[in-house]
Each structure stands twice: as C-alpha cells, then as structure tokens.
Amino acid sequence: MNKPATPNSFRTGPDEQGMFGIFGGRFVAETLMPLILDLEKNWNEVKNDPDFRAELTDLSTHYAGRPSKLYFAEGLTRHLGGAKVYFKREDLNHTGSHKINNCLGQILLAKRMGKKRIIAETGAGQHGVASATVAARFGFPCVVYMGATDVARQSPNVFRMKLLGAEVRPVTAGHGTLKDAMNEALRDWVTNVEDTYYLIGTAAGPHPYPELVRDFQSVIGTEARAQILEQEGRLPDTIIAAVGGGSNAIGMFHPFLDDKEVRIIGIEAGGRGLDGIEHCASMNAGSPGVLHGNRTYLLQNADGQIMDGHSISAGLDYPGVGPEHSWLRDSGRVEYVPILDDEALEAFKLTTRVEGIIPALESAHAIAHAVKIVPAMDKDQIVIVNLSGRGDKDVHTVASMLGMEI
C-alpha cells in the first residue's frame, strides 16, 4: 500500500464523498442511500447549530455526568515505576462507558428528524445499554440486535437493556457476535425505512456515521486535553485507547492528532495471538476491504470472505475497524498494536487491585499496553489511558477465565 503524503492537518477528514483517503465511503444498498443522504443533510444542519449543541451539553452535564474526570492513577504509576499514568474516566459516565456520549447526540438527531423507532447493534452490550437508556429517556421504542454468543457472555447488560424497555433480538448467524448483529440491524433498517433511526454505536458504517460518531465522542479528547493542561501544564507524551470499531479511541485521539509531540497508540484485540485466526487485529493482520458500508481494514480470507475473529472482550470482537483509524494507520500518525487476551486479563486484575477500579475488558487492553511501555519511560513523562468503561459487565467472563464460579 502506498503511504499517502503527510497532510498539513490530520483533522480535516472525511471529504465530501465521506472518504478518509481510500477508506470510508457509502457502500450500501440503494434502498438505504436516500436515508443516508437525509441523515447527512440533517447532520450538517445540526453539527454547528448552537441550540443543538446547547441541548447536548446540558444533557451531557446533568444526565451523563460530564465532564468525566482525568484521574492520576497513583497506584498503577507507583507499581509500574515509570511515567505518570492518568485515566480518562469514561467508566464514570451514566451507563458506565463512553457509549452514552454518542447515544445522546444521535437521539437528539433522531428526534429532530422526526423518527419514531430506534434500532442499534451491540457487542459487549455497552452501546445497547446506552441506546436503550436514551430511548427510554426520550420515549422511543428500541430494538437492539446482539449476537447470540454475546447475549450469553454479557447477560447483565442484556438484563439492563430489557429493564430499560428495549427488545433484545439475539442473532445466531455467523459466530453470533457484533458483525452479525450489525448485519441484522442493517436488514431491519432496509425494511423499516420510513420511521426508523439506526443508532450506530461505533465510528464505522457508511458516511456520515464515522464522522458523526467521532464528533460526538471527541468530547473525550477535548476534555482530556484541557484537563491535562490544567493539571500538568503540558500535553501528555503518549495517549492510549483500545480499538474495536474504534469509537472511544477516535474520540480520544482526534483532538490530539495535530499535536505532533503526542504519541498516539491504538490497541487492537490480539486474542490468542496473531499467528492464527483467533484475534481481531484487523489493522495488524488484515487487509483493506468493504463491509458494513465502508472500506477499511478487515479480517478476511483470500476470497474476500469476512472472518469472525476472536477476543476475550465482546466489545473488541469485530473483524473491521472505523475507516478513519485505517487512514490514520496508513498515514503513520497513529500506531496500532495488539494486546493478547491474557495480557488484558492481567491488566484487568492489576488495575482492580492497585487502583480499586474494575475496568472493562476493552479498556484493560489499553491499560495492558501502558503496563508494557510505562516502566521504560521517565518519571516526568505522562501517559493518558482512556478508561472507556467499567468492568462490572465482565465479571462473569473473567471468573470463567480464572476457573471460578460465581
């Protein structure tokens, strides 16, 4: 792959066709094209509308609890003995993850567009819970598609969604994970075009979803940047976030992209290792292809069939990645590295013990990389890890990995 020329700014994409270089685009059935164009038109109207922004800010503050804290992880810092580690505490948001940021933005958009029904896909259930939450808050019926495998391993979140009034539809196709849930949500949307709003949870899918999800999630990085300047008087040396579809990561990264001195690292799910097929490291071990409305790095075979992949973390168990990450990878601005299941599990246990914080397994991947690099860094250096969600939902998975019954 030719490396694109380094742009003056890494923050200008996508172009009018919804492309980030060769990535992104609108690879959808004709039935959905008018809906996507309508969404784009509405999005362009609201994105700089002060009233819309004011309503979103008000909800983010009083309903979701923003700004989330930037916390100096003193216990982990002491334990690792290198750079200072900060956590951006998205786990403290209402519903327990960063997903609420995007859901609040999109539900306001759906309301403005006069939609009557919300559909969503979910992997770990974090986005499903956040979708069900905003649907309850704004009085929308909500259907959440969730892979049958994920329904089994994320049962607490399934119950939460049901309590919130959402209908959870298990999807048995494929491996029964996020990819299959997204297929089924698209099939629902193509069928219910009149009144349904598809609330995509990650920064992927056809244009304008990658852009609008990124913009709603960029509050993470915007806050973190201001907070570290306030607390330390300077920018961090390194920021780290886990990448499944990549919404928490792009939200964290985007405001820092033009800060050349900040090293940016995205963590992919290395699963049981990149040698086999049991991982979800599409940017380290995949190739560009077209799925779910966009061109991006995918896990696929030589015939262009999509592979299922594997991760201990349901939220990272996706064979693709948001198109902007693919572009940031090829442009060299962001490094993407894999973390194995076992390494994430160790980081999960370590963070729980030394910080008294149970991180989501997704976030534990990002912490695991900090555990690797921080000891070799100087004590006056700063690393921010995006703690994208809390790990209560994962205790069953972790218990079974540790051979315990609860």
Next chain:
Amino acid sequence: MVTRIDRRMAKLRNEGRPALVTYFMGGDPDYDTSLSIMKALPKAGADVIEMGMPFSDPMADGPAIQAAGLRALKGGQTLVKTLKLASDFRAGDDETPIVLMGYYNPIYIYGVDRFLKDAIASGIDGLIVVDLPPEMDEELCIPALKAGINFIRLATPTTDDKRLLKVLQNTSGFVYYVSMTGITGSALADTGKVATAVQRIKGHTNLPVCVGFGVKTAEQARVIGANADGVVVGTAIVNAVANVLGPKGEKTADPAEAVATLVSGLAQGVRSARLAAAE
C-alpha cells in the same frame, strides 16, 4: 456494445412477453450440483440467469439466501469457481444471458481489472452489486461499462424521481426494481403499487424494467409480468434446493429437477402475463 442481455430482452419484447429472470446461488450446495441447476434453468423456461456470488455477510438478503450462500461457501465455493461455473455453462449455451449478483468485497479482493477480464472470458454479461450505489460508480460500474459488461442497478421504493435519474445514469442491460423496502424473500408488496412504480421508471428510461424481491409463485409472476419487462425469482428457487437437502446436507431428491419443476411453473405464469394485462 450489444450484450446477450440486450439481444434477449429485444427478442422477448418482439414476442410480447416479459422475461423470467431466475436467481440461484453459485456453488449451492456444491459445484457440480450447482452447474446442473444452472443448465436446467433455460431448459425449464428461464430467459435470464442470475448467479449469486456467495458472501459471508449478505446485508440485503433474507434467511433463505443467507443460508444458500453459507452452504456454497462451506462447499468450497470461491469467486474463481463462480466464474468457472459460468464458463462451464457457456460451453453448452452461448445465448442465455448470465448476470452475476452479489456484494462488492469479493470482487474488490479479486481485483476489479482482473475480475472484469475473467468475467468477460467466462461469458458474463452483467453485474448486480448490491452495495455499490451510484455514489460509488468509480469503483466498478464505470470500469465494467468500459469493458462491455452491463451494470444493472437496483431502483427501490425509496428512490424518488430526482434520485432515479442518478440511478439510471450508468445503468445498462435492464433496471432491477426492488418491489419493496426489505430483504430478499420477504412478502410481496402491493402489486398495484409495483405497477405504478414500474410505469414511473419507464417514464425515465427505455431500458427494460424487471421486478424482483418477493415473487415466489407462478400467479405472482403472472401479475407482476403484466406490467414489467421481466420478473425476478430468487428465494423460491433457493428454497427449492434447500427443500431437497437433509439435515446433514445430503440430497433427498435431485435439486436440479426440483428447480426445473418450479421454474417451469413460473415460466407458464410469465408467458400468460400479458393475458393478465388484457383482462
């Protein structure tokens, strides 16, 4: 450039009847059976063959075609083999148009230029690629037209008049009108609305308009064919194959014969369509 599709459609127009367009999944349940199904289609009265290219993630397809694609992939089907099916078929039939239908990624991975070259060599006449709307024409549509392969576009109930012009712009061969908003294999829409939509499209193009999604019976083919230039049947044919497969995929009867029986009935429906129009 005149393709087999253009010739066949012109011939049927002269005969005063709509085309029966039959979809089957390439490689379902295995290569040889699939080739025998393909060969049986024109003999049973199919005018145009649509061959599905299996894909792991068919977003616009219902359960029947999803399952057919997975059977084919499990049976070892690849895009190389799908093209080989076409060339094997061409050895005995140089007239019946073959349209490949599927999703973009396998073609993208195969390589667009290489694919078009091999598709022409295999006797492919047209392409229907579900996830390439006009906005993505540079990807495959324009190269295909330059190479002399028809690019058949889907028009849907959500395609308004303004957008229709964009949809029709680089379409050739025929226009495929999707009878309803939904996935393949759903219930047929209100046939009156379909007829109105077909007339609307015909107001903007001289291309034949074929209607698909939801047509399963000879009677439905007859009613839809009264107004359309062609009737597309897919899920019913794929189900005819599935119905003669046992729980472990073993054949309980000859799939080609099962498909032929169904298609013969549909062909009669299509052939009496203009009588329906006169009624």
